[in-house]
Amino acid sequence: MRDFISKIAFLLVVAIVWELIRLTGRYPELLFPGIGSIARTFWMERADLLDKTLFSLRIIGIGLLMAISLAMLATIISMSGKVFAEIVSNLMAIMHPLPGIAILPVAILWFGIGVRAILFVIVFSALWPLINHFYTGFRSIPVNQLEVGKNLGLVGWELALKVMLPASFPYILSGLRTGWARAWQASVAAELVFGAAGGQGGLGWHLYKKRFMMETPGVFAGMLIIVLIGIAVEYLIFAGIENRTVRKWKTIIN
């Protein structure tokens, strides 16, 4: 929470510096809109922004869930045999460095213009870091912890849930953080590059439209909400999960 407040304080400092620079009158309003007009735009367009935000969050949520399921599947498969592990790690070596947005042209060819192409880019962007973290997490479970669990009579799902999951959870959590960040970036970037189909669109499409209408305060308002959601998710959701899991279990030092 303390960290959360310091982030907000930092944003306030940036806002003040911003306003001071604007007051020098060096830059035209078109390039450097004031905080006041950004806030006004934000307020005036709140319904539209909420709409676009919900759309973005929904599509990112779906994409992230798909990516997590796929990543879990890939991890389980690669844990169950050396050959599979080899295949997955080779695949990852090829795909992981590829930015999600780079496959947008292919996504459009395969899935057409619309939500499905963006979803594909999101899943692709989030999948590889997720597998990477999950796999590393499961591989680095201390052997003695597993042995202790087995000695206590835990087998199968019980062993996985009570020993393996807590032991690898720090990795899983940081995988989720990276996956979320990549999914978020991918959704905004994809919509910024090729727009959106019809009335359906998220915050990337909002930025795209505002840019073409030369409504610079609107562009900044869209960026502001992206930043705010990023901070909120990090400090309200991920920090919450962290406090209830790995910190409680003391698998990581504070």
Add this chain to the structure above:
Amino acid sequence: MFCIKKQKVVAVLVVALVIALILSGCGQKNVKEPQAMASTNEELMTIRVAKQFGLVYAPLMVAEKIDFFSKYGLKVEWVTLGSGGAVREAMASDELDAAFMGIPPYLIGWDKGLPAKIAAGYCVIPVSLVTYDDNINKLEDIKPEHKIAVPSPGSIQHILLSMALEKQLGNPNALDDNLVALPHPDGAQAMLAKKDIVAHFTTPPYLFEELEQPGYKVILDGFDAFGQDFNFNVALVTENYHDNNPKGYAAFVQGLNEAMNWVNENKEKTAELLAPEFNIEKEKLLKYLTAEGVNFTTAPYGLMGFADFMKKAGYISKVPESLSDIAWENILAQVGKREGGPCILENIQWSK
């Protein structure tokens, strides 16, 4: 201890931000200086112009190959930018002196304070909404599931469609949820593959290529939507360049006139020169250059006609009170101001 560190980090970041902004400000100033020097030293003046791709840009492409400007003492630096949006942004941040864009995108910029005015009209060329769907013959037939491609929100194609929708259906936003923003080449590709979109609001050569296919037809003609001819693009020159480099400005306008005239008088040579650039056969390009409705001209057409509609539909917040708000003096002089009622040239600046 922890707390102090945090504050330090914040302080360092703020200082870094301030320095970065100051530096970027300095950088901008440096860009302007060489120009000012050039005009005082009577050396070759320069002008930075955005170039784009498309049949309508043929005169510019010719001008890049055959130099029409240096005899007036002007050197043109051609700058390639990704999209119309980027062109406008580059003008606003003074990285471009001149650019070509549709009247509606310019009016959106003008409304937001873009410091540039029209220095020349730029061509009159067909712009039409094409479909391959047998069941669609007019705008009314378009259903919610039908997607229509336009180059971008606020583009001349988007505004023309809205104007037609207002005339025919009474609601300029009736098809807003059907619109897809696609660059012309991508839109044409999707149309020819009959994939994703059923209609495309486009310009030559893409318009001609689509209409050459069997079953592809025009359901809305841009001239009908507007009521008469209009400039597809206008040449814009920034206030900064116009005020500080009057000779450069005059040279640019005159060079542009010559390039335009050269294309009109040498269409075969133009086709020969540009066929490799467009990657099509010379004969086909010549056919496009000489197609009905194509008019390579720098005369102003329909400059004021979009503004009233755009304000009513909410795309801009104010309309130009007179032509002098959006055009430089050479355009104003061409159009003139007839006492006792507008003349022909004044009339054709409006929509019908």
